[in-house]
Amino acid sequence: MIELRGVTKRHSDEVCIGPVDLTIPAGGITALVGPNGAGKSTVLTMVGRLQDADEGRIEVAGRDVTRTPSREIAKTLSILRQENHFITRLTVRQLVAFGRYPHSRGRLTLADERHVSEAIDFLNLGPYENRYLDQLSGGQRQRAYVAMVLAQDTEYVLLDEPLNNLDMQHSVQMMRQLRRAADELGRTVVIVMHDINFAAHYADHIVAMGDGRVVETGSPAEIMRPEVLERIFKTPFDVVDGPQGPLAVYY
CATH class of the missing domain: 3.40.50.300 (P-loop containing nucleotide triphosphate hydrolases)
Incomplete structure (x- = not known):
């Protein structure tokens, strides 16, 4: 608690x-x-x-x-604040991989890559994982930030x-996915x-x-x-x- x-x-x-x-x-x-x-x-x-x-x-x-x-x-614990200032020329996968930094310290292992892929799939971002953030809609970009947090794999x-x-x-899609994160993960x-x-x-x-x-x-x-x-x-x-x-x- x-x-x-x-x-x-x-x-x-x-x-x-x-x-x-x-x-x-x-x-x-x-x-x-x-x-x-x-x-x-x-x-x-x-x-x-x-x-x-x-x-x-x-x-x-x-x-x-x-x-x-x-x-x-x-x-x-992991936290996503309101204001996010990541470089827009990151791809979705690169952004989500930042969530593994507490574990990898910047050296991604196969286990880290698996967590990144699972978070991308969980937020239905597979078709966009190689797109840059500035090529996404606001909703897609927000899902990418949440995927980064989930990839951190915290309770x-x-x-x-x-x-x-x-x-x-x-908004409905986001809340359904967060409900799934609580229930399934x-x-x-x-x-x-x-x-x-x-x-x-x-x-x-x-x-x-x-x-x-x-x-x-x-x-x-x-x-x-x-x-x-x-x-x-x-x-x-x-x-x-x-x-x-x-x-x-x-x-």
Whole structure:
């Protein structure tokens, strides 16, 4: 599991994330939801050690992320942030191979190549593996980044808004593939997302944040209630019975 105890990050005198006390269970998909500026991405990147907490303790699978050597943490968790700045003249296969760096240190073995091929196939990227990133659509490129993370072969996968800039078709495809990664590959997927209906349909657990704090946690059934959603998002909601579960109506 992932545990945060008393975790705080101060951006300024006016902007502070935390203190956050949170347990994210191992297995399945946990969605971090909430309005813009709620602190979702900051919490995710602190867990992924892309930025340091000012106070508190974060453990992943029993390991303190601030004390465990980077190479060991990189074999336990992988993270994809919102902004990716890879050279566009990389091919898909070259990009995905970066996910093996904690294992290969740049010298790919046959086992590394197998992991790369499996991640490419899992995200249905076989026809594009020799294309350059700037030759792909936004959806294809986003799948390539997720394939890179999966190739790292970690138990914990952290994704910061992977649905950004994806249309409805590709958003659905992405969430189905992440659901498969949790179910078929046994990964623990933690994903920052905005669409509460996607979170309710695909996630096992929902963590809602607001004003830098955790304001609600629970199963989709526990979160998908008008009074709970209104507390989280500060706007009126109706929740209706859809063909595959509850749907939030907020327009």
